[in-house]
Amino acid sequence: MTILNGKQIAAEIRSELKAQIATLLNQGKRAPKLGIVIVGHNPASETYVANKIKACAEVGIEAVKIAYEDTISEQELLAEVHKLNSDTSMDGFIVQLPLPKHIDEQTITSAIDYQKDVDGLTPENVGRAAKGLPCIVSATPRGIRELLSRYDITTDGKHIVVIGRSNIVGKPMATLLMQKHERGNATVTLCHSHTAHLKQICLSADIIIVAVGHPGLLTADMVSEGATIIDVGITRVEDPSTERGYRLAGDVDYEQVAPKCAYITPVPGGVGPMTIVSLLQNTLQAYSLNSTL
Ligand code: GUN
Numbered sequence: 577m578t579i580l581n582g583k584q585i586a587a588e589i590r591s592e593l594k595a596q597i598a599t600l601l602n603q604g605k606r607a608p609k610l611g612i613v614i615v616g617h618n619p620a621s622e623t624y625v626a627n628k629i630k631a632c633a634e635v636g637i638e639a640v641k642i643a644y645e646d647t648i649s650e651q652e653l654l655a656e657v658h659k660l661n662s663d664t665s666m667d668g669f670i671v672q673l674p675l676p677k678h679i680d681e682q683t684i685t686s687a688i689d690y691q692k693d694v695d696g697l698t699p700e701n702v703g704r705a706a707k708g709l710p711c712i713v714s715a716t717p718r719g720i721r722e723l724l725s726r727y728d729i730t731t732d733g734k735h736i737v738v739i740g741r742s743n744i745v746g747k748p749m750a751t752l753l754m755q756k757h758e759r760g761n762a763t764v765t766l767c768h769s770h771t772a773h774l775k776q777i778c779l780s781a782d783i784i785i786v787a788v789g790h791p792g793l794l795t796a797d798m799v800s801e802g803a804t805i806i807d808v809g810i811t812r813v814e815d816p817s818t819e820r821g822y823r824l825a826g827d828v829d830y831e832q833v834a835p836k837c838a839y840i841t842p843v844p845g846g847v848g849p850m851t852i853v854s855l856l857q858n859t860l861q862a863y864s865l866n867s868t869l
């Protein structure tokens with residue numbers, strides 16, 4: 577069994593990005609710039625945003641945090657999105673999710689200029705991904721594809737089960753894996769909360785990608801010997817024995833599942849760092865699309 581070390585691979589990619597950006601600066605170009613909009617004080621979101629800003633600083637991307645209280649109206653947030661769309665110095669930006677209940681996530685994410693949409697969430701990027709056209713790919717699926725690639729895990733002709741149908745992971749992941757692409761060409765089954773016979777479907781999988789946010793959902797009896805397991809879940813579970821008062825739990829019953837696997841991602845240190853590094857890669861991609869360089 578091999579542990580897929582997302583933390584280490586992400587560090588390698590960050591040093592590659594750092595070198596690429598240093599070269600751009602040496603050529604007299606400006607640094608790439610990423611806007612990060614955050615609404616309210618969701619503790620997990622604040623941690624993610626802090627990690628994204630830290631990662632930007634490490635590679636030489638200028639990160640601008642735009643924070644609002646959760647009293648902001650949908651109209652006001654929409655106005656911020658339009659402002660960022662027309663700010664030519666801003667190469668890309670994200671609106672950290674989830675948003676407060678009175679703000680419709682679809683309305684906000686759909687308003688982002690698709691060439692600045694470094695989360696790959698706009699209808700334009702989702703549609704382009706589905707058609708196999710050049711696009712900005714959602715960060716977590718991009719990170720998982722990169723992780724598979726760096727460990728030389730093939731997907732061609734494999735049966736890949738994706739559990740979870742979120743717009744941010746499950747759906748774009750399934751789309752990506754079925755494309756005519758070196759790390760695609762898979763037979764993909766997308767499962768969700770209404771799927772019948774989940775265990776039987778999982779037992780026929782070469783690769784299982786779980787992204788539901790339900791700790792321990794994938795148990796050993798659902799996994800065949802030699803499968804590859806990618807755990808996207810990262811849920812804060814109360815744990816008074818820890819200093820922070822919580823621990824991070826994946827969607828996989830790691831202790832029981834790991835011995836059966838060829839490859840498995842840990843939580844934390846698997847998919848999470850890859851998501852952040854993919855955002856950096858997407859920002860560099862948006863920078864090269866920006867005609868004002
Ligand atoms: N919330 C959890 N993950 C993400 C992400 O990748 N992007 C955004 N915008 N919000 C998130």
